[in-house]
Amino acid sequence: MLRLTDVSVHYGRIAAVNHLSLEVNKEELIGLVGHNGAGKSTTLWAITGVLKPSSGQIDFEGRSLVGVSPDAILRRGIALVPENRRIFGRLSVGENLQIGTSGRRDRRAAHADIKAMCERFPVLGAYYDRPGSKLSGGEQQQLAIARALLARPRLLLLDEPTLGLAPLIVDQVFEILQELKQEGVTILLVEQNAARTIEVADRTYVMRSGGQIQFHGTADELSRIGDFETAYIGLGETA
Amino acid sequence: MISGAERRYAAVSGGLVGAVALVILVLALIVGTAEGVQYTLDSLAYGSLFAVMALGLALLFNVMGLMNFAYGELIMAGAYVMYFTRSWGWLGMMLMTILIVTILSLLMELIAFRPVRNASPAVLLVTSFAVSYAIQQLAWTDVFGLAHRFDSTIGTGIQKGVEPYPWLTTQFNVGGVLISRLEIATWIVTAVLLLGLTLLLKKTTLGIQLRASTEDFRMAQLTGVRANWVIASAFAITGVLAGAVSILYILRTGAVAPDIGQGPLFVAFVGGVIGGLGSLSGAALGGFVLGAIINALSATLPITLKSHTQLFAFLIVIGILVFVPNGLVSVRASAFSRVWRRVRRIAPAEEPT
Numbered sequence: 001m002l003r004l005t006d007v008s009v010h011y012g013r014i015a016a017v018n019h020l021s022l023e024v025n026k027e028e029l030i031g032l033v034g035h036n037g038a039g040k041s042t043t044l045w046a047i048t049g050v051l052k053p054s055s056g057q058i059d060f061e062g063r064s065l066v067g068v069s070p071d072a073i074l075r076r077g078i079a080l081v082p083e084n085r086r087i088f089g090r091l092s093v094g095e096n097l098q099i100g101t102s103g104r105r106d107r108r109a110a111h112a113d114i115k116a117m118c119e120r121f122p123v124l125g126a127y128y129d130r131p132g133s134k135l136s137g138g139e140q141q142q143l144a145i146a147r148a149l150l151a152r153p154r155l156l157l158l159d160e161p162t163l164g165l166a167p168l169i170v171d172q173v174f175e176i177l178q179e180l181k182q183e184g185v186t187i188l189l190v191e192q193n194a195a196r197t198i199e200v201a202d203r204t205y206v207m208r209s210g211g212q213i214q215f216h217g218t219a220d221e222l223s224r225i226g227d228f229e230t231a232y233i234g235l236g237e238t239a
Numbered sequence: 240m241i242s243g244a245e246r247r248y249a250a251v252s253g254g255l256v257g258a259v260a261l262v263i264l265v266l267a268l269i270v271g272t273a274e275g276v277q278y279t280l281d282s283l284a285y286g287s288l289f290a291v292m293a294l295g296l297a298l299l300f301n302v303m304g305l306m307n308f309a310y311g312e313l314i315m316a317g318a319y320v321m322y323f324t325r326s327w328g329w330l331g332m333m334l335m336t337i338l339i340v341t342i343l344s345l346l347m348e349l350i351a352f353r354p355v356r357n358a359s360p361a362v363l364l365v366t367s368f369a370v371s372y373a374i375q376q377l378a379w380t381d382v383f384g385l386a387h388r389f390d391s392t393i394g395t396g397i398q399k400g401v402e403p404y405p406w407l408t409t410q411f412n413v414g415g416v417l418i419s420r421l422e423i424a425t426w427i428v429t430a431v432l433l434l435g436l437t438l439l440l441k442k443t444t445l446g447i448q449l450r451a452s453t454e455d456f457r458m459a460q461l462t463g464v465r466a467n468w469v470i471a472s473a474f475a476i477t478g479v480l481a482g483a484v485s486i487l488y489i490l491r492t493g494a495v496a497p498d499i500g501q502g503p504l505f506v507a508f509v510g511g512v513i514g515g516l517g518s519l520s521g522a523a524l525g526g527f528v529l530g531a532i533i534n535a536l537s538a539t540l541p542i543t544l545k546s547h548t549q550l551f552a553f554l555i556v557i558g559i560l561v562f563v564p565n566g567l568v569s570v571r572a573s574a575f576s577r578v579w580r581r582v583r584r585i586a587p588a589e590e591p592t
């Protein structure tokens with residue numbers, strides 16, 4: 001479904017992502033873990049068209065995404081739940097949800113989906129007219145996920161959805177992800193919480209500093225790579 | 240529970256009422272009640288023009304980080320369109336002015352600003368200066384003999400480009416206060432424009448997309464908001480506002496010149512800054528307040544100081560910026576919210592975590 005082939009992304013002369021290749025198949029939940037600065041978010045920015053790769057190829061359902069604008073990529077079926085939620089704080093919850101349907105033409109169905117989303121995430125229905133900035137971190141995260149889902153994406157990208165959230169809320173977010181997976185939503189999950197990610201993901205890519213993939217595999221395969229924690233911080237043998 | 244947006248609107252309304260009350264009070268004290276009311280009404284009309292202009296500037300500034308100094312040239316273009324269509328009757332002239340200025344605004348976006356949309360703010364700023372300079376120079380090159388007609392240095396002196404309509408500018412007496420239809424039209428048009436824009440921003444899909452874009456343009460794009468559509472819409476709205484301001488401004492003076500837009504642009508820009516360019520309502524309030532101050536000063540200063548009106552006005556601007564460097568609205572909003580919290584005793588648990 002999504003294939004990155006030998007992708008490099010540079011900030012000036014510095015390579016944030018270096019010859020990275022990864023693949024996401026339909027209905028998979030793929031994890032992408034690594035330390036701060038490993039290039040995980042940069043990879044998502046490249047997929048969503050915010051950053052242009054300096055080399056390599058990004059294909060989604062057989063068509064290249066390189067050089068395509070972020071709004072056009074959303075229309076092709078890829079939605080992003082960004083790091084720190086980035087909900088529109090001055091807009092009401094309802095307006096935030098409405099913005100999530102911007103890429104759709106089926107206005108009636110979109111309206112029905114907003115209603116359905118408020119039933120799925122009751123807190124959004126309860127605070128429908130409240131400004132987004134007045135929600136708690138966990139509520140904002142639900143809003144960010146709902147907003148992305150309203151685009152009816154075929155691939156959902158999540159960038160550190162548990163960042164800064166209380167442990168109880170982190171559990172809720174992972175529960176939501178598992179529900180989405182069961183519903184057949186294809187997900188690429190970027191997380192620093194490697195253990196939880198590997199647990200829920202079908203396969204996980206481990207990035208190391210310098211923007212390269214260090215390991216890749218299922219939870220079982222990764223567990224067989226010696227001392228994974230040691231490997232994860234970049235001291236282990238490459239697989 | 241009151242929302243942040245409602246608080247901001249309440250703050251802006253409070254600011255407007257306060258500003259008007261202050262102007263009336265000061266003028267009444269200085270010149271007596273009847274004249275005070277007269278000057279206040281004049282200042283309201285004059286300030287309204289700059290409120291609309293500052294709103295146009297703030298819209299583009301918030302949507303794409305562009306401080307469009309070529310906005311003054313839209314006013315100038317409007318003045319020339321009025322000159323060429325002055326024989327068409329007032330309705331034809333006005334419609335054509337708004338149409339041409341809007342098209343020019345869209346062309347600016349398409350030709351000059353779209354190619355540098357993702358460039359740094361410095362590049363955007365230089366581009367806006369370049370567009371402003373280029374259009375103004377085009378007007379100075381005596382295209383259609385216009386510079387010759389309107390430039391006092393090479394032609395026959397500054398002439399009235401658009402003769403004011405007597406039925407519009409003739410003043411009539413209402414209880415000792417002189418009012419013209421143009422003044423009334425200015426209040427109505429600016430009120431309709433501000434109300435219309437508010438409704439558009441609050442009630443339509445485009446408006447919600449514009450507000451989202453003003454808050455986080457990149458994220459708006461990532462949720463599917465079409466960048467080309469929303470930015471072109473912002474330029475179109477700006478064009479309509481500039482066209483309306485051209486008409487109201489030129490009908491007051493009748494003067495047409497290549498640099499006619501520079502003065503109003505500067506006042507609107509500075510007004511927007513003192514109101515808070517980060518907020519559309521704040522910028523409109525700032526434009527209104529500065530326009531009203533300039534008009535009030537020019538009416539009340541002694542004859543020997545009248546030529547220094549702008550000096551005094553900008554001294555007041557410096558004073559405002561010293562005390563409220565983030566603009567009038569942000570300060571008023573926070574002050575208002577503090578008072579509101581105290582009145583309603585909102586529990587800390589309701590605050591965002």
